[in-house]
Amino acid sequence: MVKVERRRHHYREEVQGIALLHVGIAAFLLDSVTFLQGMGETAPALPPATDLQREIVDRLREGAPLVAVVGGSGDHPAHAADRYSMSRIALSLWERGAIPGALYLNAVCDGVAQSMPGMRMSLWSRSSTATALITQLLGHGYDALIALTSCDKHPLGVLAGAAQWARWQAEHLNEPEPWMVCLPAHVLEGGQVPRELVPEIRLLARKAQNHGHESLAEDLEFNLSQKLQCITVQAFQGAFGRLSQLGLMDEATKDRYERRLGVAASRHTGGTCEFRGTGTTDRLPLVAYGLVPPSVQADPGPPNAEQVNEVVDTFLGLANRPEVGLRHLIHENSLNALYVHAAMSGSTNNMMHMPFVHAYLGYRSSIFDLDAAIRESQVPYMMPGFSLRADQDRGFAGFARQCCSGASGGVDTLMRHLVEAGVPVNLDAPTVSGTWRERIMEGRLPSNQKHSPSEGEGNSLFRIISADEVPESQRILSSTPARDTSGTQVFTGSAIGNSAVLKISGLSRKELVAFEDKIALVVFLAGEDEAADAIGDVAFLEKMGAAFSDERLLAVRRYNSPDLADTDLRGAELYEQMVEERSLRVVVVIGGEGPVSDGMPEVHKPQDWVSKNHRLAPLAYLLTDARFSGTNYGPAFGHAEPEAFLGGIVGYLQAGDPVLVRLDERRMDLVDPAALDEGRGVHPLSLESVAALRNDRAGLYAERMKEWTVRRAAIPPSVRISTQSTTAAEGVVPPEVWEAADRTWDWRRLMEEGRESVQDLSLQETDRVPA
DSSP states (O other): OOOOOOSOOHHHHOHHHHHHHHHHHHHHHHHHHHHHHHTTOOOOOOOOHHHHHHHHHHHHHHTOOEEEEEEEOTTSGGGTTHHHHHHHHHHHHHHTTOEEEEEEEOOOOHHHHTTSGGGGGHHHHHHHHHHHHHHHHHHTTOOEEEEEEOSTTHHHHHHHHHHHHHHHHHHTSOOOOOEEEEEEOOEEOOBOOOGGGHHHHHHHHHHHHHTTOHHHHHHHHHHHHBOBOHHHHHHHHHHHHHHHHTTSSOHHHHHHHHHHHHHHTOOTTOOEESSSSHHHHHHHHHHHTTOSOGGGSSOSSOOOHHHHHHHHHHHHTTTTOGGGOHHHHHHHTHHHHHHHHHHHTOOTTHHHHHHHHHHHHTEEOOHHHHHHHHHHHTOOBOOTTOOOBTTOOOSHHHHHHHHHHTSOOTHHHHHHHHHHTTOOOOTTSEEBTEEHIIIIISOBOOTTOOSOGGGOTTOOOBOOOOGGGSOGGGOOSOSSOSBSSOSEEEEEETTTEEEEEEEGGGSOHHHHHHTSSEEEEEEEESSHHHHHHHHTSTTHHHHHGGGSOHHHHHHHHHHHOTTSOOOOOOHHHHHHHHHHHTOOOEEEEEOSOSHHHHOOOBOHHHHHHHHTOTTTTTTEEEEESSBOOTTOOSSEEEEEESOGGGTOGGGTOOTTOEEEEETTTTEEEEBOHHHHHTTSOOOBOOHHHHHHHHHHTHHHHHHHHHHHHHHHHTSOGGGSOOTTSOOGGGTOOOHHHHHHOOEEOOHHHHHHHHHHHHTTOOOOOSSOOOO
């Protein structure tokens, strides 16, 4: 039996605690047996309750590891299988001499909470998860934890809480550093549009086309081509809403379609959504942090008994080994995790979550540190094959199948190709399954995977897995950079403030050209609800044009499309011509949705209804102090800070303001409107002019503040984000945690260590090296 080396063993010294703790642990173990047997599965026999309690007490007194088995809220779809997995883990730990305790932490699903009041508390729940975890781990004296991580804020909340717990154990309680293993939730594969609805929706598309709404027909056909998921249902909702406004669809039919699509979008087994949202893109950095055994990094179903036993064996093998202590492991892999996030370009939320985790670990950092590290390391984009087309298997469910079959090493494969691309991955950083050098240079294939049946059953194979081994039609990862720049970039400029983030990989090469170096006119919407109502209006584009003067439109046309011939059109005809020829650009600004004012919700619906509108998408940038899901596409700038509520420039913008967007320079600047209208060139406003603009619009800003203050008051005080929290650029960290973060995250030192680890390295092209 493994025994934990501690300075103080609480349950040898505190009789009251030992007299109580065994009750919950015995109940957890007995319930686990009952649950598994109820599912028709085998479970180990346990002694009667009194004997079981006696053995628990004996183990506690003897120093067996007390392990927190961490799950999530049962109403979260990604935690639907937690009871099954937690039961398996608990019994496996018990059979191996450990003591399992059940911890269930809150987990808000951003998909469920979309456009609901709960979305205002989603970001706050990240801190809540961290706080609840620390409280329980310290309160009941745990030694280590196995965490079933899901999506959205839960994984990084768990990681942050565990990091601070490890820090306090080592620095303030003078105890050995605890250890941790994560087991990410399985992937929820997207469904199909019900067969009986397909011809009906196609008929609607033809009807829209016959009435002169070709772009709406394109929207419907595009949605039909995608795997059916919660985001697809929302995209259909936007298209159906416009059809209804046009009188081409009655409300009863709309309601019937939405009900049917909602049922078909998700299986009862749950899991993390297949699209590239925060859920699936949290799991890959967790692997890169070194916390996930390779055999369970991605799975299309809950782990089986063999996988659970392998995870538990790996976990118990970490006991009393300071080199794989939780705090050390997270810190040494912090750049590796950033590289993986940048290379696969998932949710921009991670650019906020990573500084959050650093702060709980004791290090101050910001989005500018992340951006500088990505740029200096020259991290390329390596996941170009991702697709949610219904006729392809290139979503995260396909990725999981490739990992389970041994066709891909998942993150291990991605890390190997990053090394080949010259990224200074730290190969000597520890993981729960050896160092990265051992994992990706020796290429150990997990024991539950077999590359080829001819190589024999039961063998532990060693091979280097390349992305090129996956058939091209199913290839998601790339062995060579698809783009030289990584997926997420940091922007600044007088129209933004200090910073905003853009998922540059969400733009096609054609869009990168179409949106580079353009003048866009502001359309201001004071909040997510107003934005959804406005953008969902079938006449949104036409209504926008009323705010723009002819002089401003002509100036924009001359700058954006200098090759076009002059036009004599004016008024609505000029505007319509610019829409059709795509010389118009607008920047839709959604203000007052930052962390302090409204909890920083994901404004997914407005963004999705822009990017899935074939008429609007080629014209529109988006700028907001809110967040986006990892599903966002097009030039959508989020996390603008300072936020509008705290005096950020986004709160002062108004309809018609001209903005110069230069993607190559990572800037979005206000320009002199008079000079633009009069043909005197494009001149970004000086600092003095921006200050004057703020002063001139003080009354407008004060009126908006009244609305935002009312909105903030609608959030219960216990779940509001503090006005003293750090900005989005620093992770929206609670003030007490930021104050305790007394070190600087030294990414340069970590990068040098990575460079040293790959120095004089030559990758072997052989399939296999000796064990």
